[in-house]
Amino acid sequence: MLDIRLLREEPERVKQAMIDLNAVDAPVDEAIALDKRRREILVELEALKAERNTGSRQIGALMREGKRDEAEKLKARMSELGGQIDTLESELRRVEADLQEAMLNIPNLPLPEVPVGKDDSENVVVKTVGEPRAFDFTPRPHWEIGEALDILDFERGVKLSGSRFYVMKGLGAKLQRALITWMLDVHIEQHGYTEVYPPFVVREHCLVGTGNLPKFGDNLYRDVEDDLWLIPTAEVPVTNLYRDEILDGSQLPIKHVAYTPCFRREKMSAGKDTRGIKRGHQFDKVEMVKFCTPETGRAELDSLIDNAEDICRLLEIPYRVVQMCTGDLSFVAAIKFDLEMWAPGVQEWLEVSSCSLFTDFQARRANIRYRPEPKARPRYVYTLNGSGLALPRVVIAILENYQQEDGSVVVPAVLRPYMGVDVITPPQGR
RNA sequence: GGAGGGUUGGCCGAGUGGACGAAGGCGGCUGUCUUGAAAACAGCUAUACCGGAAACGGUAUCGAGGGUUCGAAUCCCUCACCCUCCGCCA
Numbered sequence: 001m002l003d004i005r006l007l008r009e010e011p012e013r014v015k016q017a018m019i020d021l022n023a024v025d026a027p028v029d030e031a032i033a034l035d036k037r038r039r040e041i042l043v044e045l046e047a048l049k050a051e052r053n054t055g056s057r058q059i060g061a062l063m064r065e066g067k068r069d070e071a072e073k074l075k076a077r078m079s080e081l082g083g084q085i086d087t088l089e090s091e092l093r094r095v096e097a098d099l100q101e102a103m104l105n106i107p108n109l110p111l112p113e114v115p116v117g118k119d120d121s122e123n124v125v126v127k128t129v130g131e132p133r134a135f136d137f138t139p140r141p142h143w144e145i146g147e148a149l150d151i152l153d154f155e156r157g158v159k160l161s162g163s164r165f166y167v168m169k170g171l172g173a174k175l176q177r178a179l180i181t182w183m184l185d186v187h188i189e190q191h192g193y194t195e196v197y198p199p200f201v202v203r204e205h206c207l208v209g210t211g212n213l214p215k216f217g218d219n220l221y222r223d224v225e226d227d228l229w230l231i232p233t234a235e236v237p238v239t240n241l242y243r244d245e246i247l248d249g250s251q252l253p254i255k256h257v258a259y260t261p262c263f264r265r266e267k268m269s270a271g272k273d274t275r276g277i278k279r280g281h282q283f284d285k286v287e288m289v290k291f292c293t294p295e296t297g298r299a300e301l302d303s304l305i306d307n308a309e310d311i312c313r314l315l316e317i318p319y320r321v322v323q324m325c326t327g328d329l330s331f332v333a334a335i336k337f338d339l340e341m342w343a344p345g346v347q348e349w350l351e352v353s354s355c356s357l358f359t360d361f362q363a364r365r366a367n368i369r370y371r372p373e374p375k376a377r378p379r380y381v382y383t384l385n386g387s388g389l390a391l392p393r394v395v396i397a398i399l400e401n402y403q404q405e406d407g408s409v410v411v412p413a414v415l416r417p418y419m420g421v422d423v424i425t426p427p428q429g430r
Numbered sequence: 431g432g433a434g435g436g437u438u439g440g441c442c443g444a445g446u447g448g449a450c451g452a453a454g455g456c457g458g459c460u461g462u463c464u465u466g467a468a469a470a471c472a473g474c475u476a477u478a479c480c481g482g483a484a485a486c487g488g489u490a491u492c493g494a495g496g497g498u499u500c501g502a503a504u505c506c507c508u509c510a511c512c513c514u515c516c517g518c519c520a
Contacts, residue, residue: 042480046489053489056501060448071500078500375459378477 001103001364007032017109020116020326027102034099041095045088052081104214107331108361111298114335117325123338124325129309130318132342133401141345142399143276146172148407150427152277164266164280171424175398175411176284176391178418180259183286183311187388191307193257193288198237200260201228206240209366211332211358221263221281230263234287235385240366242291246378247370253292253300257388260285277392278350284391290384291368294360297382301335301357304386308339308353311389314414317397318342320349334359341393345400350393355386 007014011032018026055078062071115124146152151172157165168176187193207213207229212220221230231237238258247254262285277283288307292300305321312319324336333356340349360380363369369378402410409424416422 039480042489046480049490050488052500057449059500063448075500080500082500 001361002106002109003360003364004031004035004099004103006109007106008035014106014109017326018107020110021107021329022118022327023107026106028106031099031102031106034095034102038092038095038099041088041092045085045092048081048085048088052078052085055081101214104208104365107329108334108358110326110329111335111357111359114329115323115325116327118327119325120328122325123328124323126321126323126337128318128320129313130316130342132318132344135344137405139344139400139403141276142343142396145345145399145403145407145409146277148426149409149424151175151424161281163274165282166277166280171419171421172395174419175415175424176395178415179391179394180284180286182415182418183388184257184259186311186314187257187286187288187307190310191255191257191288193255193307196234196238196241196256196258198231198234198241198258198260200231200237200263202231202237202240203227204229206236206243206366209240209243210236210362211330211365212236215331218267219265221265231260232264233262234258234260234285235289238287238289239362239368239383239385242368242381243366245368247291247368247381249293249370249372249376252370252381253290253296256289258287258289260287276346276396278346278396280392286388286391288386288388291370291381292384293370293372294379294382297357297359297384298335300382301337301355301384304384305337305339305355308355308386308388311394312339312341312352315394315398315412317401317412319352330354330356332356332358332361334361339387339389341397343393343397343400345403346396350396352389352393352397353387356384358383358385 002014007028011028014028018024018028055074059071059074059078062068062074115122117123143152143154147154149172151168151170153167153169157167160167184195188195201223204213204227207217207220212232220232222228223230237260238256241256242254262283264281266279266281288304290300290304309319309321319339319341322338322340324330324333324338329336336354336356338351339353339355341352343350359382362383363380368381368383370381371378398412399409402412404410404423407426411419411422411424
């Protein structure tokens, strides 16, 4: 959520940002008008309430003095006043609800350094690291490798849960588990994050806090009976850890890393990305989340990206860093960089991480503040997060980059202690 | 799932529908005293919003949201959370 004062004081700047963001339908004008009306009502309403408060106090005094008649007369007048107050109050409630709704539907403003662009075609490749491996055979896509190795089972996944679900088996399941443990260890031991294991279902207000609701409810699974929602990313529970809290400034930055499964309905078009494990309704992810002061936010983003890149480097898989242009920014991000690993089987760059700075946009929604000095006024923190990394796509990248002509897959060196084997080989007797 | 008890300011804790902001205590800040400190004594001790250049004024906040009333921390309803007991359970 933006600061309403920004709309009040710099409406043109906000509107230009909406144009850059390709979000001209954001209800900026509505919010400004509602804010104005809200304050008009408040002035009137508070004057009436002040009058009622003095009146009521007088009634009390008169009653004590035994002047019943005068008290009754005053009561009648106050009752009339009460009617006016009720009317204004219900209008105020309506206006405030509308204002809140409008504010929740206005996206965050991009930082000045974000390149202006219409859509993902204008994103900027910041850097490319590592050389794609030269194959002396035609690299196969991961679903062929996975099925041949009997570590991926698509048919049975569909049998259990429908399209876009799959089953991992044997060393495939173990590879994923090894990656999770290893990534967590790297972030904890080398990058100074504290591990968090959160609930995988949350209440609605948490999703409003991170910005998934009210706009993007279509992508979420929900238990209607208890009004609990399955998390689409660890960002939701971990960011909301400190909702409605005032943190001690000396604790910042707070750095958390969490492994969770992620659940997304993704009513995407049938036929797109349906093969393999690139896009499912359930996937695993290791996520980094930071809370810091406004002053350090931008630098914390750089170190967050570097932490994610470390995983790519250690796995020795070619990757690139892409900066999102204004038109491709998410609703809540002020600036965002994606990490993409090269997958030679499917011949594409796979998004394995998305690192964003949200400025105080989420903090305002979730009411997460900090006190800079012991006596100082609380301020909103800045929040950040980035995948470190998203599992299935890393599995794809490993299978496709480390595949050998005989169908086996070499285990990346850093994972061998976690896997217990150096090579994933085809099952016996096939 | 059933029965009961709770939720008050940074913390503890009182509060029969009526007197700028909710007693008292603790903690914290300031002052007096003291070479300094402690003790004692006195005063101060929240947040948000609205109006205002400011001084300041107003409104709201006793878990959340409604309701009754001229007026609600107090009465009624709904919800959330915590505690105790019973049942069930990996």
